[in-house]
Amino acid sequence: MTKRFRFPGRRSFGRKAQDESQLNWIFILIVGAVILAFFTFIVVKQRAASEAKFAGKVSQQLNTILVGAKVSSGTVQDIPTPELSIRFTCNDYYIGPASQRLGGRIVFAPEFLEGDRLITWTMDWNSPFKVTSFLYLTSPFVRYSIIGKSLDDPKTRNLFESLPQKLNKRFFSIEDYNAGTISEDGDKYVRFIFVDVGDSFNFPVGFDKVEISGLTVNTNSHQLQFLVKSSSGLITSGPKYTYIEPEVLYGGVFADKYDNYECIMKRAYSRLNMVSRVYLERLNEIAPVYDATNCEGFYRNNPNLDLLVKSTVNYPPDYPGVADAKVALEETNIKKLQLLSCPLIY
Amino acid sequence: MGETIAIMFVFFILLVVGAVFYMNLQRTTVTRDIAEAYDLRAVELAQTISFLPEAQCTESNVVKASCFDIYKLIGLSKVAATPQGRDLYSNEFGNTKILLVKVYPVGGEWTLYSNPKANFTNAPVTHIPIALYNTTSDKYYFGVLEVTTYQ
Numbered sequence: 001m002t003k004r005f006r007f008p009g010r011r012s013f014g015r016k017a018q019d020e021s022q023l024n025w026i027f028i029l030i031v032g033a034v035i036l037a038f039f040t041f042i043v044v045k046q047r048a049a050s051e052a053k054f055a056g057k058v059s060q061q062l063n064t065i066l067v068g069a070k071v072s073s074g075t076v077q078d079i080p081t082p083e084l085s086i087r088f089t090c091n092d093y094y095i096g097p098a099s100q101r102l103g104g105r106i107v108f109a110p111e112f113l114e115g116d117r118l119i120t121w122t123m124d125w126n127s128p129f130k131v132t133s134f135l136y137l138t139s140p141f142v143r144y145s146i147i148g149k150s151l152d153d154p155k156t157r158n159l160f161e162s163l164p165q166k167l168n169k170r171f172f173s174i175e176d177y178n179a180g181t182i183s184e185d186g187d188k189y190v191r192f193i194f195v196d197v198g199d200s201f202n203f204p205v206g207f208d209k210v211e212i213s214g215l216t217v218n219t220n221s222h223q224l225q226f227l228v229k230s231s232s233g234l235i236t237s238g239p240k241y242t243y244i245e246p247e248v249l250y251g252g253v254f255a256d257k258y259d260n261y262e263c264i265m266k267r268a269y270s271r272l273n274m275v276s277r278v279y280l281e282r283l284n285e286i287a288p289v290y291d292a293t294n295c296e297g298f299y300r301n302n303p304n305l306d307l308l309v310k311s312t313v314n315y316p317p318d319y320p321g322v323a324d325a326k327v328a329l330e331e332t333n334i335k336k337l338q339l340l341s342c343p344l345i346y
Numbered sequence: 347m348g349e350t351i352a353i354m355f356v357f358f359i360l361l362v363v364g365a366v367f368y369m370n371l372q373r374t375t376v377t378r379d380i381a382e383a384y385d386l387r388a389v390e391l392a393q394t395i396s397f398l399p400e401a402q403c404t405e406s407n408v409v410k411a412s413c414f415d416i417y418k419l420i421g422l423s424k425v426a427a428t429p430q431g432r433d434l435y436s437n438e439f440g441n442t443k444i445l446l447v448k449v450y451p452v453g454g455e456w457t458l459y460s461n462p463k464a465n466f467t468n469a470p471v472t473h474i475p476i477a478l479y480n481t482t483s484d485k486y487y488f489g490v491l492e493v494t495t496y497q
Binding site for chain 2: 020023024027028031038060063064067068070071103104126128129130131132133270271273274275277278279280281282285286289290333334338343344346
């Protein structure tokens with residue numbers, strides 16, 4: 001009590017210093033938190049930006065690879081990539097936040113591709129002249145199980161052997177499938193291709209934890225239909241699609257969603273229509289030169305090319321019309337024009 | 347307190363200067379990356395066009411490398427000008443102009459496709475030498491494919 005009377009200023013000075021020190025600490029805490037938040041914000045933003053940049057770079061490089069693969073027809077390439085996940089739709093593909101347009105390219109691939117390797121396979125689509133190149137994309141982590149009536153079935157074996165050696169593929173009989181002797185072998189995704197063995201199938205034994213899908217092919221009617229996983233097994237999804245050339249069938253093997261396949265084939269047939277028109281115009285241009293020669297009659301308003309154009313105006317195309325025009329054009333090109341030493345149609 | 351505030355002020359000034367410098371650096375990198383992407387796109391496009399089945403020379407469906415059939419080019423330029431053709435090729439080629447010029451013997455050029463961008467900032471041209479084949483005279487000429495990519 002006495003101290004209070006003797007040194008009133010000392011107490012107020014000490015209290016002021018104490019208050020200031022407390023204020024200092026609060027200030028430091030606030031500023032520290034602001035600085036910390038600022039740097040955390042920078043780190044998070046930078047991380048997102050560098051991920052987006054990486055995805056953009058990879059998608060750009062992949063685009064270059066796809067363009068290169070498209071023009072090197074008949075080749076199979078096993079391309080190492082960074083560990084990535086690619087989502088394919090009919091018109092674009094996505095790697096993380098980055099996307100690239102596929103443009104006019106015909107690319108058949110599963111909707112999701114994951115892993116550190118890509119397998120590309122390029123095939124020319126001739127109908128009967130080259131229309132475009134089909135690019136098939138997959139990864140070694142996708143397994144293709146081809147299932148036929150028996151291991152000796154020639155049509156199933158033919159399909160199995162026509163697929164590239166580099167593909168992760170196996171050949172089984174429907175008996176093996178029904179008996180549950182097929183194992184998953186650690187694959188992430190298994191695609192079952194049933195050839196001439198029916199339309200719906202039991203759920204494969206031991207594949208509960210693996211992603212599966214399927215395709216059923218009828219080689220007699222030249223039709224294919226997509227299969228999806230359900231509680232009861234593999235059931236059909238989407239309509240039946242007709243194929244004329246094996247390249248179109250391979251498209252069904254590699255694409256795993258019927259709507260994607262349909263959209264891609266729509267683009268392919270629209271391209272066939274356009275290329276046929278170009279050939280028709282070309283023949284009309286050269287026709288006057290060959291009037292009154294033994295080549296006359298093959299070029300002006302060529303009926304087979306006209307049929308091909310008319311058959312492919314809409315999707316689905318008139319398949320019998322396309323097939324007939326193809327056969328007739330092949331015959332004219334090889335058996336007639338070549339023999340008469342006339343310029344070939346294609 | 348006053349000193350601390352002064353130190354913080356200087357610190358934040360330095361931070362802002364650093365951030366501005368870094369952002370400028372990033373902007374330069376992004377601009378360069380965009381330019382590179384456009385260049386790459388032009389090369390890819392040129393490659394795609396060189397392998398167009400509706401323009402390539404073929405003999406019994408066997409493709410002759412780096413050769414365009416003149417009559418196919420005439421047909422292609424007509425078909426690409428139709429609404430359906432424009433639809434299909436704009437999806438494939440985007441904002442570009444594809445011109446084929448016959449350089450030897452001189453004479454003849456075909457605009458295979460033209461879809462320029464309204465307010466383009468740059469339009470680099472890629473030249474690709476190509477052989478031109480005349481089916482009726484069975485002769486080869488020399489031409490250049492000019493691919494203009496609008497940016």
